[in-house]
Amino acid sequence: MKSRFEVPQGKIPASGGRTFLQIGEQSIALFNVENQLYAINDSCPHQGASLFSGKLDGCMIQCCAHGLRFNLADGCMVNSKLLKVATYEVEQAGEQVCIVLDSGTKHE
Numbered sequence: 104m105k106s107r108f109e110v111p112q113g114k115i116p117a118s119g120g121r122t123f124l125q126i127g128e129q130s131i132a133l134f135n136v137e138n139q140l141y142a143i144n145d146s147c148p149h150q151g152a153s154l155f156s157g158k159l160d161g162c163m164i165q166c167c168a169h170g171l172r173f174n175l176a177d178g179c180m181v182n183s184k185l186l187k188v189a190t191y192e193v194e195q196a197g198e199q200v201c202i203v204l205d206s207g208t209k210h211e
């Protein structure tokens with residue numbers, strides 16, 4: 104059975120926005136890119152810096168620490184398969200938004 108976290112209404116980012124969620128031991132960054140929601144693990148798979156405050160260019164988040172870029176949709180690092188950030192499925196039903204916690208992909 105999947106484990107879901109319902110995102111509080113005040114934490115659902117508007118288009119172009121982002122929010123940080125602490126769910127148990129998991130730190131998750133939730134992004135809204137042109138009304139599409141993406142949830143990723145906040146920890147950069149390179150050396151663990153927070154990705155939440157990274158620079159966003161379309162669906163690409165750039166880590167502030169060393170500049171690596173990751174695709175929010177699949178977690179893959181740009182131009183490399185060496186590193187991948189965990190991504191989480193986001194379910195939307197009307198106003199309700201849930202993050203499927205055990206859909207997180209493992210770091211590779």
Ligand code: FES
Binds near residue numbers: 151152167168
């Ligand atoms: S910790 Fe993110 S690029 Fe190094």
